[in-house]
Amino acid sequence: MFSWIIEQKAKILNINAWEFTIENTFKEPLVIGQSIAHDWACMTITSFDDEKYTFFAMQESLKLTNFENKKVWDYFNVERCLKIWDRLDWHMVSGHVDTVWIVQNIKKYDDNSIEIFIKYNKDFSKYLIPKWSITINWTSLTVVQDMPWELSVCLIPITQQITNLWDLKPNDKVNL
Numbered sequence: 803m804f805s806w807i808i809e810q811k812a813k814i815l816n817i818n819a820w821e822f823t824i825e826n827t828f829k830e831p832l833v834i835g836q837s838i839a840h841d842w843a844c845m846t847i848t849s850f851d852d853e854k855y856t857f858f859a860m861q862e863s864l865k866l867t868n869f870e871n872k873k874v875w876d877y878f879n880v881e882r883c884l885k886i887w888d889r890l891d892w893h894m895v896s897g898h899v900d901t902v903w904i905v906q907n908i909k910k911y912d913d914n915s916i917e918i919f920i921k922y923n924k925d926f927s928k929y930l931i932p933k934w935s936i937t938i939n940w941t942s943l944t945v946v947q948d949m950p951w952e953l954s955v956c957l958i959p960i961t962q963q964i965t966n967l968w969d970l971k972p973n974d975k976v977n978l
Contacts, residue, residue: 808940811877811966815854820864822872823856828882840878841939841966842977843867843899866899868939868975877966879940901926905974906952916962917946918970919954922978927951938976941965 809828816823824840826832832850838857839845843866845857864870872878907919920938922930930936930948936955937943943955962968970976 808879808965809881810879810964812880814872814874814876814878817872817874820859820861821848821856822859822869823854824878824880826850826853826855827880830882837883839881839883839940841868842879842937843869843940844883866901867977868902871975877969879965879967881940899977901978902975903978905970905972905976907972908970914959914962915956916968917954917956918967919952920976921952924951926978936978938978939966940977941967 812827813825814822815825822840822845832838832847832855834847834849836847837844838847838855840857843859843863845859845863847855848858849856859867859869901923903920903922905918906921909917909919911917918938927948927950930945930953932945932948934945935942936945936953938955941961943957943961945953946956947954957965957967
């Protein structure tokens with residue numbers, strides 16, 4: 803179980819076929835076999851030290867996520883699974899990565915917020931409701947607009963600062 807509140811972002815240090823090496827930004831020790839969510843996709847730690855950890859992304863994970871588009875020095879939004887006594891500061895969302903959608907446009911506003919427009923497959927339209935939550939790369943956001951085959955979400959400055967969404971560009975793929 804996860805809180806759906808991103809702990810931080812972590813840099814990709816190396817990609818070797820299906821194995822990803824990620825900057826270890828966590829203060830508490832990791833454990834082999836522990837699940838860490840990366841842009842919404844839960845991956846199992848296969849090795850770690852104080853500076854980095856690795857996970858294996860199988861073909862199914864690569865097929866259903868934006869991982870195959872990730873490059874060294876890109877960032878993941880990361881969160882460790884909850885401990886039984888942790889607070890639940892979250893939006894109520896559940897599930898796994900369902901699909902990958904494409905960023906169409908990004909608007910920057912005078913108040914330093916940004917609006918991201920994302921093209922989606924019409925088969926998913928029945929699940930979208932304006933002002934409800936949706937997760938993009940593990941970031942729980944509110945749907946601002948839902949137009950035919952496109953939706954938008956807005957990011958306040960702190961969300962831009964602590965997630966990897968600030969770096970999105972048109973044609974980038976995101977995990978939903």
